[in-house]
Every structure is written in C-alpha cells, then in structure tokens.
Amino acid sequence: MVVDDHPMWRDAVARDLREHGYDVVATASSVREAVDRAKATSPDLVLMDMNLPDGNGTDATTAIRAVFDDVKILVLSASSERTDVLDAVRAGASGYLLKSAGAEELLTAVHDTAQGRAVFTPELAGLVLAELRGREREESPDPTAVLTPRETEVLRMVAKGLASKQIATRLGLSHRTVDNHIASTLRKLQLGNRVELTRFALENGLD
Structure with a gap:
C-alpha cells in the first residue's frame, strides 16, 4: 500500500x-x-x-x-x-x-x-x-544491580586475579567472609565458578 x-x-x-x-x-x-x-x-x-x-x-x-x-x-x-x-x-x-x-x-x-x-x-x-x-x-537491566556494594567490591578484586586471602587482607575481612561473598555472588548471577565470575566482571567493566 x-x-x-x-x-x-x-x-x-x-x-x-x-x-x-x-x-x-x-x-x-x-x-x-x-x-x-x-x-x-x-x-x-x-x-x-x-x-x-x-x-x-x-x-x-x-x-x-x-x-x-x-x-x-x-x-x-x-x-x-x-x-x-x-x-x-x-x-x-x-x-x-x-x-x-x-x-x-x-x-x-x-x-x-x-x-x-x-x-x-x-x-x-x-x-x-x-x-x-x-x-x-x-x-537492558544492570546485571550487577542484584549485588551488594561489598559483593561488587569483592567481584572487582576477583576480576583482578586476587585470591580470597589477598582480598580478605585488603578489605580487612576474614577469609571465610570473602568466600561467603563470592558464593553469594555466584548464586545471584547464576554462575558456576570463579572463572565464569571473572569473565562476567570483565564483560561488565568491573575489572
């Protein structure tokens, strides 16, 4: 027409x-x-x-x-x-x-x-x-919006290749607390491991 x-x-x-x-x-x-x-x-x-x-x-x-x-x-x-x-x-x-x-x-x-x-x-x-x-x-919703500020902070350090003990030292947290933050972040973002977590952080500019 x-x-x-x-x-x-x-x-x-x-x-x-x-x-x-x-x-x-x-x-x-x-x-x-x-x-x-x-x-x-x-x-x-x-x-x-x-x-x-x-x-x-x-x-x-x-x-x-x-x-x-x-x-x-x-x-x-x-x-x-x-x-x-x-x-x-x-x-x-x-x-x-x-x-x-x-x-x-x-x-x-x-x-x-x-x-x-x-x-x-x-x-x-x-x-x-x-x-x-x-x-x-x-x-497009911000995929990191589900994370707390502390979880985002830990995620940035994971993306830099820091181990849990190094992150704990830098943030003044216990090793267990850092691991709990990482586990919570994996669950919220539906990721399987730290490798996927690092990739996610890099793709979303959190490095």
Whole structure:
C-alpha cells in the first residue's frame, strides 16, 4: 500500500511498483484512509509519507501496527528532521528513505524491507543506530544491580586475579567472609565458578 497526500507522487510510485511486479493493493492520502484501507486489504508492506493532512506517518504507522504487528512499513518522506526519523522508528517503521532517492534506490529499499531488512538513507543510518543502541542500554537491566556494594567490591578484586586471602587482607575481612561473598555472588548471577565470575566482571567493566 502507498500512503501519500500528493496524488501525482503517490500514483507514480504505485505505477513503478506495479511495473516491477509488486501488487499494490491500495493507496491512501491520509491517516484515516491508510488505517481503513490497511484493515480492508491487509498489506504486507506500506510505503508511508510523514506529512499527511490529518496527522502524520507516525500516527498511521502506530495505528496500522496495532492491527497488523507483522506489517513492514517503509517511510518515504521529504523530511530528514531528527524527530521525524526517530518518531517513525519508535512507532515501528522498518526503514526510512528520503524522497530524493532515485527510482532504483526506492525499488531496492522496498525489496530489502520486504525481506525483513532495516533500510535507511545513508545519512540517517548513524542517527538511527545511535538511537537503537541507546534504547538497548535503557532496556537492558544492570546485571550487577542484584549485588551488594561489598559483593561488587569483592567481584572487582576477583576480576583482578586476587585470591580470597589477598582480598580478605585488603578489605580487612576474614577469609571465610570473602568466600561467603563470592558464593553469594555466584548464586545471584547464576554462575558456576570463579572463572565464569571473572569473565562476567570483565564483560561488565568491573575489572
């Protein structure tokens, strides 16, 4: 389905797609039309403009994906504004292509999107990657959050290769107390031994 409020552009894109073997099941010029026609035709892929008379491509993307969570949506817009790009990605767009792209680039983008690949105009790719990495960091819980400050301190020393007796001396603790902290840390992190514990510490910047 092709969604764009400019009839000449919308019809030209639909025509190019048909000429290259794609079945264009519908076209739409507004958020309301896009949602209604998506429900009626169940498209596999939607080419979505960002600026629509009754809203924007983000609104339409959110509404369509609420009904069809597996539909692929490729934004095709004249806007390269950071907020537009990131809002589209957050709404579930599979890619974002500027209208300055040539016909061959558009067809390649449609093909790649249909195959499940993320497609972004080169100058926007870095922006999107940074956003996704930031989102991953926000969504990934800190695996060390379950540890007490003392357990974290002991873990850092284990990562440096110190034995329990050396750790006990440095921290002014008994050998048994250090071993208890290590055992508790292994249990909380669901690790099997000091080797795995050391690897965990290194991977999480606790060395």
